[in-house]
Amino acid sequence: MNFDRVLAIILRNYFLTIHQLERFTDLLLFPIVGLLLWGFFAQYVGIESALASFLVGGLIFWTIFERVGSGIGIDFMWDIWEHNLMNVLASPITLIEHIGGLVIVAILKVLVSLAAMLILAGFVYGFNLATLGSSLALLWINVVLFAVVLGIFNVAVVLRFGHIVGPLTWVLPFAIQPFSAAFYPVSVLPQVIQKIVWFLPLSHVFEGMRYTFKTGKLDANNLLVALILNLIYFALAVAFFIYMFHLTRKKGSIVKL
């Protein structure tokens, strides 16, 4: 892995962000507005403090997932939208460096959003994510890992089918949301769906988060299952990406993106 080439992907997105108001709003405005909206709603309906924590915590982790998951695909598509992808692909960059750069960009962006949300949640609602203790890092890693899986999957699909399937990048996280148990426990869902939902790492993450908020203890079981599922999906996503990339090179459709 060549650091210069990874840095190039990071710099390209940094320059884009400082010049593009929409990317700036994506980074700060939407997460903050979302937090304010649901935080005030919780206060208005008089939700007890544990439930409010579930809601705010769920929202923060969901935002991490959604931003990283869709961010990787969207940042990749910027090169397609700007008709610049061929120039990038013609350079010595490798697949791993390209995707690695996009993942780092997505994580850096989410750290900015996360910092803003945590500061706001602390000031306005007295919410402190640090109460999650050591679970915090494990939850964060699992959320980011699954978001990376989704991002890699999105890029692979866009590579193969072009920007016509680009909307999947932001539709997929949205479609997963009702089944992720971000804002309610899995037990709320119908029995049949519950069985499927347990295959989603996110449902384990959010169950684990609620358990820690409620008991102050680490939910090792759920976090371990989430991690194992994430590692399996990560391996599958990478294999799928490599397969799609080779297929695209073989069919020549890569130059038509």
Added chain:
Amino acid sequence: MKNIKVLEVTNLVKHFGDFTAIEKMSFSIKEGEIVGFLGPNGAGKSTTINCLLGIVKPDEGTIRVFGRDLSKNRTEIMQKVNYCSAEYNLPWHLTVYESLFVFAKLYSVPNAKKRIYELLELFEIPDFKKEFIRQLSFGQRARVSLCKSLLNKPKLLLLDEPMASMDPDIVDKGIKLIKKIQKAEKMSILYTSHNMWEIEQVADIVMFINHGKVIARGTPLELTKQELKLEAKEPNLREVFIHLTRKPNEF
């Protein structure tokens, strides 16, 4: 010009479904040679270039660049290769300097800032460094793309209609500049264009392809004499092009 082969293509084949884009194509480029790569639309020029960049995977055949197999050493090879096409943009929402800086990093160019300034001076566009790519005219953008293609001082440069949107004055300056840089850096160039005058000015050797095959190769003057059966003193690639690509009894 030395006899070292910088690029060696052997029996290259590429099919897209039932369509044969490249059929058993073989050719080579020597160090310091500029090869004009000509053919009608759909002849297989761009597909060949995409294979040479390692972006499209050939079905058969081998591509050796600097004596090494491209399929196994792409990253190392591409450090010394570059590409420019008027068909593709540089990042639209970045300034000229930022775009070139990103590509300088992609090619691990040492002292990137100095190299960028050198090239902007050379192409007479130093005042545009803070302009966004989207604000530039077609011709200015094409010049920035040429700057991008020279960032890493490539030993092999693939130019796919690089001056398609430039006015004749800029094309003339561009050609002189490319030849000057090519001589100084001993660069080899594969150059496609539909402007035959441009190719006559720039190319040492011209290679015509049609239906994915090389159908003629020689200096512009040799080809004019050979294909048009004339005792010509000046090359006339336009007539050669028409002669080679138009079917008998067509128009």
